[in-house]
Amino acid sequence: MSTRQRLQELYDLLLTAYGPQHWWPGESPFEVMVGAVLTQNTNWANVEKAIANLKQAGVLSLAALSDLPPERLAGLIRPAGYYNLKAGRLSNLLGMINQRWDGDLEWFFAQPVDEIRQSLLAVKGVGPETADSITLYAAHKPVFVIDAYTFRILGRHGLADQDMGYFELQEVFMDALPPDVALFNEFHALLVRLGKGRCKKTNPHCEGCPAEGWLPRVEL
DNA sequence: CACCAGGCAAGTA
DNA sequence: TACTTGCATGGT
Numbered sequence: 446m447s448t449r450q451r452l453q454e455l456y457d458l459l460l461t462a463y464g465p466q467h468w469w470p471g472e473s474p475f476e477v478m479v480g481a482v483l484t485q486n487t488n489w490a491n492v493e494k495a496i497a498n499l500k501q502a503g504v505l506s507l508a509a510l511s512d513l514p515p516e517r518l519a520g521l522i523r524p525a526g527y528y529n530l531k532a533g534r535l536s537n538l539l540g541m542i543n544q545r546w547d548g549d550l551e552w553f554f555a556q557p558v559d560e561i562r563q564s565l566l567a568v569k570g571v572g573p574e575t576a577d578s579i580t581l582y583a584a585h586k587p588v589f590v591i592d593a594y595t596f597r598i599l600g601r602h603g604l605a606d607q608d609m610g611y612f613e614l615q616e617v618f619m620d621a622l623p624p625d626v627a628l629f630n631e632f633h634a635l636l637v638r639l640g641k642g643r644c645k646k647t648n649p650h651c652e653g654c655p656a657e658g659w660l661p662r663v664e665l
Numbered sequence: 666c667a668c669c670a671g672g673c674a675a676g677t678a
Numbered sequence: 679t680a681c682t683t684g685c686a687t688g689g690t
Contacts, residue, residue, distance in 0.1 A: 468671095481671085488670040491688060526670090526687040534673085572673050592671055637671055 449621040451604060456628075459635035466634035469582035475507055475550055477583040481575050482534050483525040494524035507548055511539045534570025541568050554584035561586060573611045581633070587624035590633045591615050594640025 470489075471477035476496065483492040498521040499505040504513055513521075519532040541564060546553040554561065561584050565576035577590045591614050599605035605614050622628060 484670085485672040486670065487672085487686085488688070491670080491686095494688090524687060527672095527685045528687080530673085530685055570673065574672065578671075590671085594671075633671090640671090 447621075448604065448617060451602075452618065452621050455602070456632050456635070459639060460631065463635055463638050465631060466638055468630055468634035469578075471582075474554060474583040476505060478538070478550075478579050479505070479510070479535065481578040481583070482531055482538060482570070483522060485527070485531070485534075485575060487526050492525050495522040498522065498524070507539060507542065507550055510535065511543055511548070530570070534568075537568045537570050538565075541565075554586075558584075558586040558588060562588060573615075577615075581626065581629055585626050587626050587629055589615050589618040589622070589629050591618075592633075592637065592640075595633070595636050598636055598640055 469477050469480065470493075471480055479499070480492055480496060483495050496505070499510070502521055504510050504521070510518070515532050515536065518535065519528045522528050522531055522535075525531060542548060542550060542553055545564060553564070556564075558580060561580050562576055565571050565579055566573065571579075574590060574592050577588045580586045580588045581590055591611050596605060596609075596614065599614065599617070600607065605617065609617075618629075618632075622632075
């Protein structure tokens with residue numbers, strides 16, 4: 446069976462089992478972009494608290510956030526953890542958009558997909574996953590987002606090697622699937638949903654799952 | 666109590 | 679190049 450067919454089956458199984466995940470939660474592209482930085486190695490529930498703080502303070506806009514003193518920003522995003530680090534990373538990101546795109550997020554997101562990704566990747570504190578998350582979920586361009594769950598799940602299902610890097614695994618998806626924003630959106634969200642799950646006896650897709658605490662295995 | 670969560674960059678050998 | 683470590687809060 447081809448990789449394309451196996452990925453398609455995995456996607457269909459996950460969609461049937463879990464249903465649409467409605468990613469990314471966020472009321473605007475800007476909010477999604479900020480959330481992408483705040484959620485680095487951090488539970489989403491904590492990110493929501495930080496975003497609520499920013500909304501409460503009335504600073505959840507590119508201009509307002511750019512003008513915020515670093516200590517103030519750090520204080521507001523404190524619940525998201527690594528707050529000093531992330532305040533700097535947000536500042537770097539907003540600085541790039543202000544300098545290169547005159548603070549015009551719509552203009553930036555209207556650029557070709559590779560321009561967006563490369564501009565984001567050049568920002569210190571924005572790595573491959575954050576850059577691609579912003580490109581897909583905020584700019585709505587077709588790039589497949591890879592994360593730790595994706596490595597583990599595809600490795601477990603024999604679709605990825607141990608020594609595969611981010612961009613190699615990304616190629617597996619993008620060579621096999623049509624560049625469809627809605628598909629990439631849903632697929633990544635479903636992989637995260639699967640990855641969050643732990644083996645329960647009641648999980649109908651959990652076959653060959655040796656014990657509690659193991660990642661569920663979807664049989665293809 | 667330990668462990669994890671939608672990473673990334675800098676330091677070390 | 680290939681590991682290791684710092685960053686930090688809040689839920690289970």
